[in-house]
Amino acid sequence: MPHGTLPLLYTFHFYLFGIISVVSALLFVTRKSPVAAALWLVNTMFCLAAMYVLLDAPFIGVIQVLVYAGAIMVVFLFVIMLLNLGHPSEIADARGLGAKLIAGAIGVALLAEVFALIKARTPDLLTLPEGYAAAEVARTGAIAPIAGPLFNEYLLAFEVTSVLLLAAIIGAVILGKRKEADAR
Amino acid sequence: MLGEALFFSAILFAIGVVGVLTRRNAIIVFMCVELMLNAVNLSFVAFAQAYGVTGQVFVFFVMTVAAAEAAVGLAIIIALFRHRQTVNLQNINLLKG
Numbered sequence: 588m589p590h591g592t593l594p595l596l597y598t599f600h601f602y603l604f605g606i607i608s609v610v611s612a613l614l615f616v617t618r619k620s621p622v623a624a625a626l627w628l629v630n631t632m633f634c635l636a637a638m639y640v641l642l643d644a645p646f647i648g649v650i651q652v653l654v655y656a657g658a659i660m661v662v663f664l665f666v667i668m669l670l671n672l673g674h675p676s677e678i679a680d681a682r683g684l685g686a687k688l689i690a691g692a693i694g695v696a697l698l699a700e701v702f703a704l705i706k707a708r709t710p711d712l713l714t715l716p717e718g719y720a721a722a723e724v725a726r727t728g729a730i731a732p733i734a735g736p737l738f739n740e741y742l743l744a745f746e747v748t749s750v751l752l753l754a755a756i757i758g759a760v761i762l763g764k765r766k767e768a769d770a771r
Numbered sequence: 772m773l774g775e776a777l778f779f780s781a782i783l784f785a786i787g788v789v790g791v792l793t794r795r796n797a798i799i800v801f802m803c804v805e806l807m808l809n810a811v812n813l814s815f816v817a818f819a820q821a822y823g824v825t826g827q828v829f830v831f832f833v834m835t836v837a838a839a840e841a842a843v844g845l846a847i848i849i850a851l852f853r854h855r856q857t858v859n860l861q862n863i864n865l866l867k868g
Contacts, residue, residue, distance in 0.1 A: 598772075631806065632809060643820050644819060686793060693789070697785045713822055715820075720820045732827070
């Protein structure tokens with residue numbers, strides 16, 4: 588993203604998508620119906636994809652839309668509708684006041700911790716020059732900066748991921764399968 | 772943009788934590804976990820912009836693991852629903868002594 592040309596527009600859109608994503612996330616947590624909650628979460632994920640593009644990661648933004656909003660959330664909606672959980676009466680909702688207070692306290696503590704961490708300084712030696720990532724994307728395209736490390740330094744992790752996916756597929760099939768006795 | 776991105780990431784993560792702690796519907800709790808993963812991904816991408824593209828590779832792995840987790844977790848929820856006819860976490864207390 589060209590920071591240099593229109594920095595104000597860039598910042599405006601970053602905040603816009605950030606605020607929309609936070610509002611959608613809040614609506615997601617507070618909705619009674621699981622279907623509405625899932626759709627608000629999809630909205631959050633679309634906004635996050637836009638933020639990834641603004642943060643010079645267009646490929647990650649694309650797979651965010653494809654994998655998260657497109658595949659994972661569709662599976663969630665599919666399960667909600669398969670189990671017929673859409674009725675508001677079915678929804679066992681938020682816990683009691685005590686749990687809400689504890690959850691709120693933990694949320695505030697987490698926020699405070701992370702805001703304290705944002706203030707921390709990182710060594711300048713590690714920092715890339717301004718606009719480096721954008722220049723890299725412009726030079727080699729969106730995919731090459733990720734594909735390079737993925738298939739060189741992280742090749743072993745990549746292969747292990749394939750084993751993980753295979754295990755997940757087998758596990759999902761076995762867990763979802765009806766027992767022989769139930770089927771009859 | 773690093774500070775702003777971390778700011779939004781922190782807020783989204785806290786919302787996810789509060790959702791996990793307050794909701795009783797197993798599927799919504801599960802979606803809150805996905806929201807937390809997304810918040811961490813945002814941090815990764817923001818750091819990748821400042822400290823090198825490797826962070827984006829981690830996002831890639833996080834997404835893969837999230838997909839595997841969603842598949843297995845939803846299969847567990849379906850098996851649980853078939854067994855108990857509910858996804859209310861209050862009624863699923865088999866492991867409570």
